[in-house]
Amino acid sequence: MLILGLDPGLATTGYGLIETDGVDVRAVTFGIIQTPPHTPIGERLAQLYAELTMLLHRYSPQAAAVEELFFAANARTAIMVGEGRGVILLALAQAGVPVAEYTPLQIKQAVTGYGLADKVQVQQMVQLLLALESPPKPDDAADALAASICHYNATRYDELVKGVE
Amino acid sequence: MLILGLDPGLATTGYGLIETDGVDVRAVTFGIIQTPPHTPIGERLAQLYAELTMLLHRYSPQAAAVEELFFAANARTAIMVGEGRGVILLALAQAGVPVAEYTPLQIKQAVTGYGLADKVQVQQMVQLLLALESPPKPDDAADALAASICHYNATRYDELVKGVE
Numbered sequence: 209m210l211i212l213g214l215d216p217g218l219a220t221t222g223y224g225l226i227e228t229d230g231v232d233v234r235a236v237t238f239g240i241i242q243t244p245p246h247t248p249i250g251e252r253l254a255q256l257y258a259e260l261t262m263l264l265h266r267y268s269p270q271a272a273a274v275e276e277l278f279f280a281a282n283a284r285t286a287i288m289v290g291e292g293r294g295v296i297l298l299a300l301a302q303a304g305v306p307v308a309e310y311t312p313l314q315i316k317q318a319v320t321g322y323g324l325a326d327k328v329q330v331q332q333m334v335q336l337l338l339a340l341e342s343p344p345k346p347d348d349a350a351d352a353l354a355a356s357i358c359h360y361n362a363t364r365y366d367e368l369v370k371g372v373e
Numbered sequence: 374m375l376i377l378g379l380d381p382g383l384a385t386t387g388y389g390l391i392e393t394d395g396v397d398v399r400a401v402t403f404g405i406i407q408t409p410p411h412t413p414i415g416e417r418l419a420q421l422y423a424e425l426t427m428l429l430h431r432y433s434p435q436a437a438a439v440e441e442l443f444f445a446a447n448a449r450t451a452i453m454v455g456e457g458r459g460v461i462l463l464a465l466a467q468a469g470v471p472v473a474e475y476t477p478l479q480i481k482q483a484v485t486g487y488g489l490a491d492k493v494q495v496q497q498m499v500q501l502l503l504a505l506e507s508p509p510k511p512d513d514a515a516d517a518l519a520a521s522i523c524h525y526n527a528t529r530y531d532e533l534v535k536g537v538e
Contacts, residue, residue, distance in 0.1 A: 222469030248466070248472070249446065249462055250462045250463065250465055250466030250472055251466055253459055253462050253463040253466060254466040254467055257463055270429040277452065279447075279448050280448045280452070283442075283444050283448070283451040285392075286451030286452050286455065287442065287451050287454055287455035287458065287497055288455060288458075289452055289455060290451065290452035290453060290454060290455020290456045290458070290459060291455045291456070291462065292459060292460030293452065293455070293456050293459065293460050294418055294455060294456030294457060294458065294459030294460045294463075295459045295460060295463050296458065297414055297415040297418050297424055298419055298459075298460050299464070300415055300420040301413070301416055301418060301419040302419055305413055307413070341496065355490070
């Protein structure tokens with residue numbers, strides 16, 4: 209099973225694709241999609257959409273885990289965050305990929321066991337869990353991998369519960 | 374020249390297309406794009422995107438005027454507003470339609486001469502300016518027509534200023 213984690217943003221969207229057979233988990237690819245500042249927002253959204261759509265066509269993930277945000281410095285920032293998220297959720301829906309959303313707290317909890325872990329702790333635990341040679345960088349890519357691990361844990365837990373019933 | 378006004382929303386997006394030869398202005402079409410509540414947000418965004426893209430293909434407007442929002446009850450609402458806006462700005466960018474954004478204040482000011490006009494006043498003035506038989510309904514469609522009139526006024530003003538220089 210391929211799970212795509214996404215840490216959405218208009219300037220930088222982190223992505224992290226993991227593959228699992230239910231026993232082992234490995235990172236397939238991870239990185240960031242960046243859009244240039246000082247560029248009309250429509251163009252930036254079109255670029256984000258095109259790159260994410262390419263990624264979805266190339267790997268055909270079975271599920272997506274998207275980091276969810278509920279707070280922002282102000283309404284204008286929140287609307288900008290939403291604009292990026294809207295395009296990401298559109299691309300996933302068009303590709304038929306089911307989406308699960310997790311808060312930053314849930315994601316940190318899932319990989320470090322501690323909801324208030326800092327970025328370095330998240331990177332180190334993601335490195336450990338995916339047996340990577342070095343901590344995944346940049347932060348946004350590490351967070352996206354953490355989101356996909358969080359989703360894997362959640363579905364595995366659901367299956368275990370189902371197995372017991 | 375065809376100008377498409379848009380009043381963006383995830384549940385309801387108003388649209389209003391006007392045509393002008395630089396002297397007269399008439400409404401070509403107006404209405405709303407609605408997406409069903411209690412439906413996954415990705416599906417709603419995909420529906421909004423599909424209907425707007427169809428509209429853009431059918432009429433090929435030369436410009437779009439989008440209502441801009443800076444405030445919201447809370448960050449969650451603002452993010453949802455942004456999600457709808459993001460998909461709208463994406464569709465416009467992909468169709469190569471230049472976008473101008475106007476605040477509700479600017480739009481009301483443009484059609485009624487009064488920034489704090491209420492919805493009924495906006496509908497009545499839009500009816501008058503476009504010589505419609507009845508006030509355009511619903512509110513969101515009237516607001517979208519008002520946005521396109523606002524853009525027409527702004528471009529006409531720019532041209533007048535240029536003519537004097």
